[in-house]
Amino acid sequence: MASRLFSGMLDAIDRGAFPRTRKWAWRGVYNMLSRFWRDDDWRFMNYGFLPPGAPFALRAEDEPERAFIGLYQQAVDGLPVAGARVLEVGSGRGGGSRYIARYHAPAQMVGLDYSPDTVRRARQLNADTPALSFETGDAEHLPFPDGSFDIVVNIESSHCYADVAAFAAEVSRVLAPGGWFTFADMRRRGQLPELNSQLSTPGLTLESACELSPGVVAALDASERRKRERIGRALFMKSFITEFAGAKGSIIYKALVRGDAAYVACRYRKTGTAEQS
Incomplete structure (x- = not known):
């Protein structure tokens, strides 16, 4: 029954059916998980990514989260995060924002999520991290002034949105000139042209794009035992x-x-130069 329900949800997403209802339904799912999946050591809700080659450096206490952190490491690797104003849209339980704040030294790290219960949980789980805050808000109507951020991060969240093009336009609006938008998510392969069109908004220039699927499967395999223990x-x-x-x-x-x-995964840059912000 659960498989049929989940398959039906995915098929509806493929067809673009009932976008507003879909958005409301996903918020209900995340609210429910935040209320009942209360493990204090579970800060991530993404599928993860294990890149090929030598592993990136992590502190010993963060090693259990390596598979999940990998998506954030690839998202910000090489970007000018130190001293920057960073926004994560769809921050979930806050693990990714916490990683960026602790390892990459932004001046400000804001996590925004549509689920009020998830935001409350993120605040509880990550209260020990300076320069990090969490707010409730809508990805399609970001509650920030124009040019508020230097980097916007969006990881495995856009599939929940009713209007991805509206989200991309909001990202362009809140980014300062010369700022970066770093994105990662999954789609059925036939949906990729539509996704590319949705993200191609005025003011944002595509700088790079790649597929992460093999590393995501590797991360799912690596985290399988831990997930099964929680599910049990x-x-x-x-x-x-x-x-x-x-x-x-x-x-x-x-x-x-x-x-x-x-x-x-894609990276876009806001038209203009940082000196103009």
């Missing part, structure tokens, strides 16, 4: 959570392995 402790909806988490055998896991779905 759940009191209800175990099958749905298994699908949601991308565990082995789930619809999303199989789609990534077969190549029916693709996990992509």
Whole structure:
């Protein structure tokens, strides 16, 4: 039953059906998970990414989260984060924003999420991190003035939005001239041209794009045992959570392995130069 429900949700997303309802439904899912999945050592809700080659440096206490942190490391690697004003849209439980704040020394790190319960949970889990704050808000109507940020991060969140093009336009608006927008998410392969069109908004220039799928599958494999332990402790909806988490055998896991779905990463730059901001 859970697999059929999740498959139906994915099919509706593919068709672009009921976008406003979809947005509301995803917020309900994340509110529910924040209320009932209360593990204090679980700050991430993404599928993760393990890049090829030598592993990037992490402190010993962060090693259990390496698979999930990988998506954020690839997102900001090489960007001028030190001293920058950084916004993460769709920050979830806050692990990614916390990683950027602790490892890359931004002047300001703001995490924004549509789910009020998730924002409350993020504040509890990450209260020990300076220069980090969390706010509730809508990705399609960002509650910030023009030019407020130097970098906007968006990881595995855009599939929940009703209007991705409106989100991209808002990113362009809140970025300062010369600022960076770094994006990663998954789509059915046939949806990629539409996604590219949605993100191609005036004021943003595509600088790079790549597919992360093999590294995402590697991360899912690496985190499988830990996820199964958490799912085993759940009191209800175990099958749905298994699908949601991308565990082995789930619809999303199989789609990534077969190549029916693709996990992509893109970087865009705001027109203009930093001196103009």
